[in-house]
Amino acid sequence: MTGTLKVLTVSIRRGKSWQAFEVPRRESQTVLDVVTFVQRHLDPTLAYRYACRVGMCGSCAMTVNGAPRWTCRTHVDKVAKDGCLEIAPLRNLPVIRDLVTDMVEFFDKWARARGQFRGERKRGDDFARVAPDSEKRKYAEAGIECIGCGVCYSACDVVAWNPDYLGPAALNRAWTLLNDERDSGQAARLRAVAGDAGCHACHTHMSCTERCPKALSPTAGIAGLKRAVAAAALKGEL
Amino acid sequence: MSLRGETRLWIAQRASAAVLALCVLVHLATIIYAVRGGLTGAEILERTRGNATWLAFYSVFVLAVTVHAPIGLRTVVTEWLGWRGRSRDLTLLGFAMLLAWLGMRAVLGVFA
Numbered sequence: 001m002t003g004t005l006k007v008l009t010v011s012i013r014r015g016k017s018w019q020a021f022e023v024p025r026r027e028s029q030t031v032l033d034v035v036t037f038v039q040r041h042l043d044p045t046l047a048y049r050y051a052c053r054v055g056m057c058g059s060c061a062m063t064v065n066g067a068p069r070w071t072c073r074t075h076v077d078k079v080a081k082d083g084c085l086e087i088a089p090l091r092n093l094p095v096i097r098d099l100v101t102d103m104v105e106f107f108d109k110w111a112r113a114r115g116q117f118r119g120e121r122k123r124g125d126d127f128a129r130v131a132p133d134s135e136k137r138k139y140a141e142a143g144i145e146c147i148g149c150g151v152c153y154s155a156c157d158v159v160a161w162n163p164d165y166l167g168p169a170a171l172n173r174a175w176t177l178l179n180d181e182r183d184s185g186q187a188a189r190l191r192a193v194a195g196d197a198g199c200h201a202c203h204t205h206m207s208c209t210e211r212c213p214k215a216l217s218p219t220a221g222i223a224g225l226k227r228a229v230a231a232a233a234l235k236g237e238l
Numbered sequence: 239m240s241l242r243g244e245t246r247l248w249i250a251q252r253a254s255a256a257v258l259a260l261c262v263l264v265h266l267a268t269i270i271y272a273v274r275g276g277l278t279g280a281e282i283l284e285r286t287r288g289n290a291t292w293l294a295f296y297s298v299f300v301l302a303v304t305v306h307a308p309i310g311l312r313t314v315v316t317e318w319l320g321w322r323g324r325s326r327d328l329t330l331l332g333f334a335m336l337l338a339w340l341g342m343r344a345v346l347g348v349f350a
Contacts, residue, residue, distance in 0.1 A: 161317035194241040196316070200248040226248075233245040 008080060010034055012046065013063075013088035014098050019043075022188040027082070031071035034085060035099065047098040058149030062099050063088040068154040070213040083136065090154035092167075106150050106169070113170040117177060118185035128182045141211045142181040143221045145214050152208035152218050157206050164197035168208035168218035171199055175221030178228060191234050199225035239327060247309050254306035261299040286348045293349045300341030308334040 008025050011018045012035070021038050034052055039046040050060035055073040062071050065079050065086050076085070093101035121128065130137050152168040159167050166174075171186055174193045177183050193199050199222045208218040232238045239247075272285075286292050306332040315321045315330075 158317070192242055195244040196239075200245065201313075229245055230249050233242055233249065238242045238245060 003097070008022050008034060008076065008083055008085055010037065010038065010087065011217065012099070013030055013086075014046075015088060015095075018086070024233065025076070028078045029077065031062070031069070031076060031085065031223045033070065034060075034076060035087060036193055047096070047100045051099050057102035057145035060234065061090055061149040061151045061154070061213075063090060064068045064149040066127075068151040068211055070149055070151060072206050073114065073213060075085060087106065090153050101150070102181065103150060106153055106167070107148070107219045107237045109166045109170040112192060113166045113174040113198075114185055115170060115173040116185075117180065117183055119182050119186045120184045121182065130181055133183075136179040136181060139221075140176045141225060143216055143218070146176075147173055148218060149213065151211050151213055155207040157205055157207060158201055158203055161196070161203055165201045166193065166198055168202075168222065171202070171225055172216065172218040172221045174226050178225065187232075190229055191238060193225050199229060202226070250305050251309040254302040254309075257302040258285070258306055261295070261302060265299065266294065270327065283348060287350070289349070293345065297342065298346045300338065300345055301304040303341060304334050307337060 002124055006025055006219040008023045010021045010023050012021065021042050023034050023037050023042075026033070032053065035046070035048050036050075036110050039048065048060075048062070050072060052059075053072045055070060058070070060071045061068060063069075063086075064074060065084075067079075069079070071087075079085070087099065089095045089099050089101045093103065105147065135151070146169060148169060150169070152172075154170055156165075158165050173195060174189055176184060176187055179210060183189075202219070202222045204219060204223070206219045209220070212218065229238065262283050272282075311333065312326065315326060
């Protein structure tokens with residue numbers, strides 16, 4: 001903890017208004033710690049969502065001082081140097097209550113982008129052998145650690161302007177599977193991520209890459225999808 | 239519009255952007271070079287009239303604009319006005335034809 005600040009001023013979005021709270025400042029305090037303090041000690045009616053608290057489950061993302069972040073791994077030191085925090089639900093998602101958003105559409109878009117693995121091998125078949133240093137494996141590796149937190153989706157302006165757009169997370173998932181040599185659903189996947197709601201809608205603003213808490217680059221994956229879809233269209237395979 | 243059609247629009251816009259990047263550079267360089275000492279209208283017409291290279295270059299330029307601008311505008315009206323469907327695409331096709339007509343009219347006007 002720096003300086004002599006003892007109290008944080010916290011504004012939390014609740015429906016159409018903001019509610020102010022004062023929360024004791026603690027060492028190594030995360031934004032999730034602050035929200036939890038409010039709910040446990042100041043207002044038990046506050047609704048928010050979390051599970052693992054260690055940056056694995058992707059359930060605690062919120063808008064903190066205007067930017068989407070995973071709150072369990074965001075230290076107050078980093079985002080509230082003046083002792084003020086504004087906490088709101090994620091953008092681009094319907095709000096269920098207070099800080100809790102409805103993630104149904106977000107994950108439905110993963111399904112629409114053919115985010116499911118489709119293998120052909122059976123139990124008795126040998127293991128697939130994928131060379132770790134192959135180009136495709138490296139591409140898949142670069143995007144595979146997504147935790148589905150919705151931060152990129154919330155940061156994306158194209159999602160805000162075009163609600164049909166599949167969004168960075170779903171397209172990143174499609175890209176990792178497109179580079180999975182074991183997957184057999186590639187033609188359908190390319191069709192799923194093509195068109196006005198697909199990869200070609202991305203303007204390469206890179207807000208997703210800027211905000212991804214796992215330091216992934218959905219923008220790079222989307223660029224790969226653009227090339228793959230365009231190549232398929234030129235070959236008449238789309 | 240079909241997925242293939244939407245993808246081809248994207249390809250056409252990128253390809254026309256590549257052509258435009260070159261055309262704009264040549265266009266600007268030519269302007270800067272040609273007007274160093276000042277040019278009258280008559281001097282410009284003297285250089286452009288009957289010049290097939292000039293006609294070919296600016297015809298390509300106009301064609302690239304005709305392809306590029308309406309596709310970009312299609313995205314803009316979709317995202318900012320929520321305008322979709324056949325009415326949008328037909329309107330932009332009309333806009334493309336207007337651009338081609340106005341552009342080629344200007345090109346031919348100083349060539350012939």
